[in-house]
Amino acid sequence: MTGGDSPAQGPRASGRIARLRARDRGDRRSPEPEAQATVVADQSEPSAMLDIRDLRIHFPTDDGLVKAVDGVSFTLDRGRTLGIVGESGSGKSVTSLGILGLYNRGNSQMSGKIYLDGEDLVAADQARVRELRGLKMAMIFQDPLSSMHPYYTVGNQIAEAYLIHNKVSRKAAHAHAVDLLKRVGIPQAASRVDDYPHQFSGGMRQRAMIAMALSCDPELLIADEPTTALDVTVQAQILDLVSDLQQEYGSAVIIITHDLGVVAELADDILVMYAGRMAEYGSSDDVFLHPGHPYTWGLLGSMPRLDRTRMDRLLSIRGTPPSLINVPAGCPFHPRCDYAARNNGRSENEVPALRPVSPGHLVACHLSTDEQRRIWAERDKVAS
Amino acid sequence: MTEVRDGSPGASATAQSGQPGGNGASAGDALLTVTGLTKHFPVMRGIIFRHAVGHVRAVDDVSFSVAPGETLGVVGESGCGKTTTARMIVRLVEPTAGRIVFEGHDVTHLRQGAMRPLRRDIQMIFQDPYSSLNPRHTVGTIVGAPFRLQKVRTEKGIKRSVQELLELVGLNPEHYNRYPHEFSGGQRQRIGIARTLALRPKLIVADEPVSALDVSIQAQVINLLSDLQGELGLTYVIIAHDLSVIRHICDRVAVMYLGNLVELADRDDLYARPRHPYTVALLSAVPSPEPVGRTADGRRERRRRIRLAGDVPSPLDPPPACRFHTRCWKAQDICKTEQPPLVERAPGHFAACHFPENS
Numbered sequence: 001m002t003g004g005d006s007p008a009q010g011p012r013a014s015g016r017i018a019r020l021r022a023r024d025r026g027d028r029r030s031p032e033p034e035a036q037a038t039v040v041a042d043q044s045e046p047s048a049m050l051d052i053r054d055l056r057i058h059f060p061t062d063d064g065l066v067k068a069v070d071g072v073s074f075t076l077d078r079g080r081t082l083g084i085v086g087e088s089g090s091g092k093s094v095t096s097l098g099i100l101g102l103y104n105r106g107n108s109q110m111s112g113k114i115y116l117d118g119e120d121l122v123a124a125d126q127a128r129v130r131e132l133r134g135l136k137m138a139m140i141f142q143d144p145l146s147s148m149h150p151y152y153t154v155g156n157q158i159a160e161a162y163l164i165h166n167k168v169s170r171k172a173a174h175a176h177a178v179d180l181l182k183r184v185g186i187p188q189a190a191s192r193v194d195d196y197p198h199q200f201s202g203g204m205r206q207r208a209m210i211a212m213a214l215s216c217d218p219e220l221l222i223a224d225e226p227t228t229a230l231d232v233t234v235q236a237q238i239l240d241l242v243s244d245l246q247q248e249y250g251s252a253v254i255i256i257t258h259d260l261g262v263v264a265e266l267a268d269d270i271l272v273m274y275a276g277r278m279a280e281y282g283s284s285d286d287v288f289l290h291p292g293h294p295y296t297w298g299l300l301g302s303m304p305r306l307d308r309t310r311m312d313r314l315l316s317i318r319g320t321p322p323s324l325i326n327v328p329a330g331c332p333f334h335p336r337c338d339y340a341a342r343n344n345g346r347s348e349n350e351v352p353a354l355r356p357v358s359p360g361h362l363v364a365c366h367l368s369t370d371e372q373r374r375i376w377a378e379r380d381k382v383a384s
Numbered sequence: 385m386t387e388v389r390d391g392s393p394g395a396s397a398t399a400q401s402g403q404p405g406g407n408g409a410s411a412g413d414a415l416l417t418v419t420g421l422t423k424h425f426p427v428m429r430g431i432i433f434r435h436a437v438g439h440v441r442a443v444d445d446v447s448f449s450v451a452p453g454e455t456l457g458v459v460g461e462s463g464c465g466k467t468t469t470a471r472m473i474v475r476l477v478e479p480t481a482g483r484i485v486f487e488g489h490d491v492t493h494l495r496q497g498a499m500r501p502l503r504r505d506i507q508m509i510f511q512d513p514y515s516s517l518n519p520r521h522t523v524g525t526i527v528g529a530p531f532r533l534q535k536v537r538t539e540k541g542i543k544r545s546v547q548e549l550l551e552l553v554g555l556n557p558e559h560y561n562r563y564p565h566e567f568s569g570g571q572r573q574r575i576g577i578a579r580t581l582a583l584r585p586k587l588i589v590a591d592e593p594v595s596a597l598d599v600s601i602q603a604q605v606i607n608l609l610s611d612l613q614g615e616l617g618l619t620y621v622i623i624a625h626d627l628s629v630i631r632h633i634c635d636r637v638a639v640m641y642l643g644n645l646v647e648l649a650d651r652d653d654l655y656a657r658p659r660h661p662y663t664v665a666l667l668s669a670v671p672s673p674e675p676v677g678r679t680a681d682g683r684r685e686r687r688r689r690i691r692l693a694g695d696v697p698s699p700l701d702p703p704p705a706c707r708f709h710t711r712c713w714k715a716q717d718i719c720k721t722e723q724p725p726l727v728e729r730a731p732g733h734f735a736a737c738h739f740p741e742n743s
């Protein structure tokens with residue numbers, strides 16, 4: 001979607017122009033659309049509802065190419081929840097915004113495949129992505145105060161997407177907004193619907209934000225740090241709400257967070273990202289109970305935990321996350337890794353491939369599976 | 385909490401009335417003693433005739449003391465008055481009522497000039513490493529500022545001292561001439577800590593020192609704070625909303641709710657046997673990084689937790705008596721009419737509740 005498009009316009013009104021603009025940009029910027037088309041041919045048909053293959057999102061800047069997302073692949077089915085974990089700058093938010101097609105193709109380069117119900121969103125034109133956005137996929141943003149418009153009532157903002165995607169009267173949309181507010185647990189929804197965002201408390205704003213995302217019963221719901229701005233008791237309410245709503249709507253949910261506790265609470269599958277790449281991907285049990293990547297160990301060791309006995313020191317990760325312009329050669333984590341020396345004689349510049357250590361559990365690390373198990377067992381023993 | 389207010393903050397009163405923070409030691413031993421600390425911010429209306437239309441009761445009658453070498457954690461949700469308490473201790477906010485006694489001297493209403501020598505002893509670490517460092521000053525200027533303000537070193541001595549400080553907090557001393565924007569969030573927080581340590585303070589008040597940082601960096605800074613405490617014998621008052629961080633660094637923990645101190649206890653006692661229902665709810669709300677399974681019919685299992693309904697009420701018009709009664713599942717009529725005093729339920733464990741848990 002181009003930045004100039006106002007969300008109030010209908011999809012059809014701007015469709016032709018947007019398509020022309022997109023084609024214009026596509027021809028000029030995207031590296032080789034032909035080559036990509038051939039790749040599709042020899043790939044299997046997507047089976048899951050959301051199937052992401054080798055997604056890359058790069059931003060050319062004056063300082064160099066920022067590889068914000070560099071080869072991310074995962075699948076997600078209805079009723080399942082994927083948690084994406086990583087530190088700031090690991091590419092987790094960029095991945096989600098990329099799925100929603102919120103990057104202007106004029107200043108970003110996107111490649112790979114995003115299949116939503118078999119339809120590739122990377123190749124689709126912007127108008128089509130826009131039709132799907134809000135209808136089939138929706139997003140809950142991190143900070144409800146800055147992502148809601150202060151001049152419009154909450155009801156107005158919730159009804160907006162519903163009006164755009166459905167042929168209904170304003171009155172019906174308004175009633176729908178009241179209904180949604182009730183569903184997300186706002187007391188006196190019928191009167192609160194005409195309030196402005198500043199009249200809501202933080203937790204209520206986040207609920208309204210969720211109502212907004214749910215307005216068209218999306219099949220894919222992406223929540224980017226949905227509880228980071230909230231207090232812990234309110235966070236617990238919101239996590240329960242997301243979980244309840246997912247059960248009710250049967251949608252697929254991607255939850256992006258840096259808080260491993262939140263992910264453990266909600267996610268079935270977990271993707272750990274580091275420097276725009278996948279470090280580890282597996283079921284929640286695999287990643288929390290038998291993590292294989294030293295970065296995941298570091299994340300788990302860095303968290304003080306209430307469910308374990310208190311340690312004198314946290315097992316932190318040394319150093320800081322790398323710049324996405326100069327990602328270290330080889331494994332991007334190697335400068336911070338305590339086990340980088342044990343790379344089994346491989347060159348430091350060899351990028352570790354994402355390989356299965358058990359069915360459905362992928363780890364991108366040079367350590368052998370046995371070594372991973374042994375080191376984790378040692379670390380886990382120290383921690384508990 | 386009336387008993388606390390009535391007791392004079394002298395050593396004898398502390399010992400007898402079981403004043404919170406007494407902790408076996410008399411007030412004379414404590415580094416910092418805070419008694420009945422209160423801050424009401426007036427809400428003003430009118431352009432020509434400015435008049436107060438109400439008060440935000442940010443902190444109401446909070447008392448505690450901190451022993452030398454100890455770490456006290458203050459925890460609570462946003463709006464509970466923890467930051468205002470911290471700012472009053474370092475005298476950035478003028479208290480409405482109450483007393484702050486530091487090393488036996490009443491510092492509650494000292495003027496700026498009289499306060500200045502004390503600034504060497506009481507320092508603060510700020511939450512946001514991005515806005516608490518002047519972007520137009522070099523690291524050397526920032527960390528060296530306390531020396532210049534207190535006129536304690538010659539220019540040449542300052543440079544050496546700053547470099548030592550940078551090394552102490554794990555930064556490269558050669559970065560003396562760099563600007564804050566050249567550093568990451570964790571490194572900036574280290575710069576802030578180096579500045580705090582410059583004058584070798586006795587008491588450091590840290591307001592959310594790690595909440596703006598990533599998990600891995602957060603762990604580094606937490607480790608740094610505890611290393612420094614061991615090395616320099618520092619006393620900390622740490623304000624945080626993260627209960628697991630508080631458990632990791634603090635010896636004693638104070639829980640605040642809507643401007644009131646509701647529970648004060650030793651760390652292990654508080655986490656193992658919380659007395660106040662609010663503390664119980666707060667602890668149960670913390671998500672733990674242990675995956676939850678699915679039941680046979682595919683529904684996700686839910687951790688047993690106490691769900692507090694609604695939001696924290698406005699401090700402009702807090703509920704009468706026990707301020708937690710609007711969200712408390714144990715609340716009865718007495719909670720709406722009578723404020724529960726902060727009483728010692730177990731040795732060193734104070735809770736302000738009519739119907740405490742675990743007792």
